[in-house]
Amino acid sequence: MAAVFFMVTMALYFAATVSFLALLVRRADALSTFSLTITAVGFATHTVALVTRMLTGPGASSPSIHEALSFFSWMLILVFLAVEFRHRLHVLGSFIVPLALVSLVSAAALPDTVPTLQPVFRTLWVHVTLSMLGTVGFAVAFVAGVMYLIQDGLLKSKRFNVLYSKLPALDFLDDLNQQSIVLGFPLLTLGIITGAISAEFARGSYVNWNPEQTWALVTWLFYFVVLVGRLTVGWRAKRAAYLTIIGFAGVVLTLIGVAIKSFGSVS
Amino acid sequence: MHIVVVGLSHKTAPVEIREKLAVPESRLGEALNRLCGYSGIKEGMLLSTCNRVEVYAVVEELEAGYSRIQEFLADAHLSVSSEQLTPHLYWQTGDRAVAHLFRVACSLDSMVVGESQILGQVKDAFEMALTHKTTGLILNKVVKKAITVAKRVRTDTRIAETAVSVSYAAVELAKKIFSDLRDKTVLLVGAGEMAKLAARHFIASGVRHVRVTTRTPQHAVALADRFSGTAVPFEQFREEMAAADIVLVSTGAAHYLVGSDDVQRAVKQRMNRPMFLIDISVPRNIDPAVRHVDNAFLFDIDDLKFRVEQNRGGRLQEAEQAEHMVVEEVGAVRQWLKSLEVTPTIVALKSRVEDIKRAELEKALGRLTRLAPQERDLIEAMASSIVNKLIHNTMITLKSEVASADAAAFVEAARRFFNLAEVSSSEDLEIEAPTTRTNANKPG
Numbered sequence: 001m002a003a004v005f006f007m008v009t010m011a012l013y014f015a016a017t018v019s020f021l022a023l024l025v026r027r028a029d030a031l032s033t034f035s036l037t038i039t040a041v042g043f044a045t046h047t048v049a050l051v052t053r054m055l056t057g058p059g060a061s062s063p064s065i066h067e068a069l070s071f072f073s074w075m076l077i078l079v080f081l082a083v084e085f086r087h088r089l090h091v092l093g094s095f096i097v098p099l100a101l102v103s104l105v106s107a108a109a110l111p112d113t114v115p116t117l118q119p120v121f122r123t124l125w126v127h128v129t130l131s132m133l134g135t136v137g138f139a140v141a142f143v144a145g146v147m148y149l150i151q152d153g154l155l156k157s158k159r160f161n162v163l164y165s166k167l168p169a170l171d172f173l174d175d176l177n178q179q180s181i182v183l184g185f186p187l188l189t190l191g192i193i194t195g196a197i198s199a200e201f202a203r204g205s206y207v208n209w210n211p212e213q214t215w216a217l218v219t220w221l222f223y224f225v226v227l228v229g230r231l232t233v234g235w236r237a238k239r240a241a242y243l244t245i246i247g248f249a250g251v252v253l254t255l256i257g258v259a260i261k262s263f264g265s266v267s
Numbered sequence: 268m269h270i271v272v273v274g275l276s277h278k279t280a281p282v283e284i285r286e287k288l289a290v291p292e293s294r295l296g297e298a299l300n301r302l303c304g305y306s307g308i309k310e311g312m313l314l315s316t317c318n319r320v321e322v323y324a325v326v327e328e329l330e331a332g333y334s335r336i337q338e339f340l341a342d343a344h345l346s347v348s349s350e351q352l353t354p355h356l357y358w359q360t361g362d363r364a365v366a367h368l369f370r371v372a373c374s375l376d377s378m379v380v381g382e383s384q385i386l387g388q389v390k391d392a393f394e395m396a397l398t399h400k401t402t403g404l405i406l407n408k409v410v411k412k413a414i415t416v417a418k419r420v421r422t423d424t425r426i427a428e429t430a431v432s433v434s435y436a437a438v439e440l441a442k443k444i445f446s447d448l449r450d451k452t453v454l455l456v457g458a459g460e461m462a463k464l465a466a467r468h469f470i471a472s473g474v475r476h477v478r479v480t481t482r483t484p485q486h487a488v489a490l491a492d493r494f495s496g497t498a499v500p501f502e503q504f505r506e507e508m509a510a511a512d513i514v515l516v517s518t519g520a521a522h523y524l525v526g527s528d529d530v531q532r533a534v535k536q537r538m539n540r541p542m543f544l545i546d547i548s549v550p551r552n553i554d555p556a557v558r559h560v561d562n563a564f565l566f567d568i569d570d571l572k573f574r575v576e577q578n579r580g581g582r583l584q585e586a587e588q589a590e591h592m593v594v595e596e597v598g599a600v601r602q603w604l605k606s607l608e609v610t611p612t613i614v615a616l617k618s619r620v621e622d623i624k625r626a627e628l629e630k631a632l633g634r635l636t637r638l639a640p641q642e643r644d645l646i647e648a649m650a651s652s653i654v655n656k657l658i659h660n661t662m663i664t665l666k667s668e669v670a671s672a673d674a675a676a677f678v679e680a681a682r683r684f685f686n687l688a689e690v691s692s693s694e695d696l697e698i699e700a701p702t703t704r705t706n707a708n709k710p711g
Contacts (some may be wrong), residue, residue: 151443155443170443171540235539236538238539
């Protein structure tokens with residue numbers, strides 16, 4: 001049941017991605033309505049898929065990387081729909097929806113069995129949820145950064161094309177970038193702390209310095225520096241855009257590390 | 268009864284002619300009364316702007332109406348004779364006259380396609396005609412429709428969305444850098460006309476803080492007063508630049524007033540908040556090297572002009588969509604106008620009562636199955652006689668009012684009383700096809 005809804009969601013996100021990408025170069029109101037509708041329907045089926053899985057799932061005490069990525073994708077779409085609802089910013093979909101699709105396809109490619117690591121407490125749910133929410137913040141910051149650099153480039157080179165007319169003002173993107181990090185950073189911090197506590201209970205040590213843990217801490221530190229730099233010495237605008245793009249690459253590498261481990265532990 | 272337009276515009280007449288024919292607002296009423304004083308002119312409206320002088324009217328006879336209106340136009344100025352006007356005038360009737368009005372109201376016929384003034388001018392002309400009671404059933408309906416169509420075009424197409432003046436293009440660009448102009452500060456350097464105009468556009472778009480600097484301090488103070496801003500000493504404006512989000516430069520200086528270092532320093536002081544610099548001076552006053560400073564966005568007059576050209580192109584594309592809408596709406600008006608004609612109304616009236624009669628007869632005769640043929644004939648004759656007598660007076664009145672000024676009103680009333688549907692547009696279109704007179708085929 002959940003699997004069917006999951007597949008339907010994937011198909012819908014795929015269609016939405018195609019139509020949102022077409023929206024980058026085409027001026028058509030009908031197309032944006034179409035893209036939005038498909039995304040909204042996809043979000044609904046995605047919600048059903050997640051809920052049925054939670055209710056009828058194997059009752060695992062910890063989420064798999066599959067579930068984490070699916071949840072991440074769902075949150076991304078939720079954030080997009082919320083921003084869209086407030087600011088009518090269709091073009092954001094052209095950047096976020098493809099990202100959500102990639103994340104969902106990765107989820108589909110990964111085993112959805114419970115990792116071999118058996119935690120004693122249900123705190124691992126909390127750890128995964130918080131980390132993923134933090135990651136959503138960084139993902140939105142990344143998207144805002146990419147959009148910022150594109151718009152900055154178009155303005156500098158005076159290329160007033162369709163994309164230029166669709167992208168919002170630079171300071172809006174810079175604000176979106178800042179807000180996403182300001183929200184995402186504490187969530188990731190909490191995620192790492194709860195993860196460490198879970199590890200302490202499960203294995204008796206907070207950190208065991210395996211590659212993905214180390215990398216996660218490096219990423220955390222990086223965002224910490226970015227955030228402080230932004231608030232104190234004016235690392236905003238273009239620099240902030242570059243930094244958040246680099247930071248998100250770190251996040252993706254961490255996730256890949258976790259994914260490889262979970263893949264390895266199954267096969 | 269024909270709806271006509273006779274007039275001239277920036278497309279057919281030079282300004283020397285247009286200015287002579289233009290009717291000042293104070294004399295519009297008098298002119299309207301004079302127009303409708305001509306025999307054969309039933310309704311009239313006068314649209315007089317700096318780009319066009321046009322008379323919209325409903326006339327009894329086409330040719331006579333045309334010449335009356337031409338006389339009327341020539342009367343506006345002593346030095347203009349009716350013959351002199353001929354090469355500059357256009358004459359349209361029927362669908363084409365309606366389409367012309369629609370295109371004018373939608374700003375499709377304007378010098379700058381998509382400009383918003385013309386709709387207001389059409390509204391004013393209509394108000395004026397209403398005040399002097401020179402329009403009637405037909406023009407009222409058609410002009411109202413024109414205003415609705417123009418509004419629809421403005422909301423449904425992007426024809427008026429983009430900037431087509433250099434000074435407004437600057438505001439449009441600023442909106443791609445700052446999402447909210449209300450808390451932004453504009454620094455105006457120099458008192459060039461274009462820069463002042465741009466500053467005014469910025470204020471209209473919400474900018475509340477204006478700082479002004481000019482070489483002569485008195486000028487700066489006077490200008491600052493006008494924009495309710497503050498004056499900044501010219502020697503210091505480079506240091507003050509960091510406080511400005513938008514810098515508008517337009518002075519007569521022959522060299523660069525603002526260098527790349529100045530901007531670099533300002534951006535640094537602003538903690539990398541973006542800065543928008545507009546150089547409307549020729550020769551340029553901001554070093555073009557400023558383009559390479561991060562988070563500073565410099566646009567010169569050519570960039571703005573380029574943007575304006577692009578927008579104009581975009582508007583023309585949107586205009587095509589607007590033309591389709593006009594054609595559609597003209598069709599609707601044509602149908603309505605057709606329904607106001609006497610002959611089709613009489614035909615419709617006859618067929619309507621005939622239908623009722625037949626239906627009722629069938630019902631009654633269906634029940635009376637044992638009637639002799641003579642009895643049936645008698646009942647049928649009686650039914651015919653009743654309906655014919657009922658509509659007899661209506662038909663006589665319609666026929667006798669054909670030529671009167673109120674014909675359209677009588678037709679409209681008859682249609683409502685007898686619940687007659689509007690005539691289908693395909694009906695005898697060929698015969699009633701609108702006749703058009705243009706310069707080329709105008710006799711004489």
